[in-house]
Amino acid sequence: MIHIKTFTFNPFQENTYLLYDDTKEAVLIDPGCYEKYEREELSSFVAKEGLKLKFLLNTHCHIDHVLGNQWAKNTFQIPLIMHEADLPVLASIPSYASNYGFQQYEASQPDRFVDEGDVISFGESRLSIRFVPGHAPGHIVFISEADGFCIAGDTLFSGSIGRTDLPGGDHETLLSAIQEKLYTLADDMVVYPGHGPSTTIGKEKSTNPFVRG
Numbered sequence: 001m002i003h004i005k006t007f008t009f010n011p012f013q014e015n016t017y018l019l020y021d022d023t024k025e026a027v028l029i030d031p032g033c034y035e036k037y038e039r040e041e042l043s044s045f046v047a048k049e050g051l052k053l054k055f056l057l058n059t060h061c062h063i064d065h066v067l068g069n070q071w072a073k074n075t076f077q078i079p080l081i082m083h084e085a086d087l088p089v090l091a092s093i094p095s096y097a098s099n100y101g102f103q104q105y106e107a108s109q110p111d112r113f114v115d116e117g118d119v120i121s122f123g124e125s126r127l128s129i130r131f132v133p134g135h136a137p138g139h140i141v142f143i144s145e146a147d148g149f150c151i152a153g154d155t156l157f158s159g160s161i162g163r164t165d166l167p168g169g170d171h172e173t174l175l176s177a178i179q180e181k182l183y184t185l186a187d188d189m190v191v192y193p194g195h196g197p198s199t200t201i202g203k204e205k206s207t208n209p210f211v212r213g
Contacts, residue, residue, distance in 0.1 A: 009067070010064055046076070056080045062154070069108035070107065083115060083138035084113040086137060120142065132182065140153075158197050162194075186201065188201070
């Protein structure tokens with residue numbers, strides 16, 4: 001069984017997820033930790049639980065989701081895995097990070113690319129990958145069929161969807177991707193978004209004002 005620890009970091013109130021199972025192997029998804037106290041909160045939890053981090057995963061590479069990428073790579077000695085189509089998004093961050101007050105932003109480089117249909121394995125657990133572009137060109141989501149949840153990044157929120165007015169975004173692409181890649185999941189599947197509270201596929205299909213199932 002996968003255990004999910006949620007941290008909410010940085011001024012964007014971004015959800016960072018730490019997933020681990022009973023073997024104590026873990027993956028870190030979208031580390032938004034920038035301030036020292038945020039990083040200490042995450043590393044203290046890892047130490048307290050005796051976790052062994054195996055991978056660093058990015059759903060996508062907007063600045064609020066990757067502020068802790070290089071710190072996590074260095075601290076836990078883990079490879080960064082993402083979709084290749086989001087490489088320009090990641091590469092652009094140093095040009096504007098200071099505009100948002102992140103003068104100490106450290107750039108990171110991916111170690112491996114993944115795509116739709118690939119699987120991330122850690123401990124006794126598996127996460128399947130679906131490609132859900134629209135909010136970002138290389139946006140992916142991580143799904144545990146066995147445990148009934150999806151780490152959805154900024155694709156689908158409780159009562160909302162990801163914004164599509166940023167470079168590489170496209171509204172119709174996102175709507176289609178949600179319909180085809182997320183709304184085909186089980187209604188009781190729990191959705192853990194990049195911001196805000198969790199929801200379920202069934203709830204969003206019936207009540208989301210932007211895209212109905």
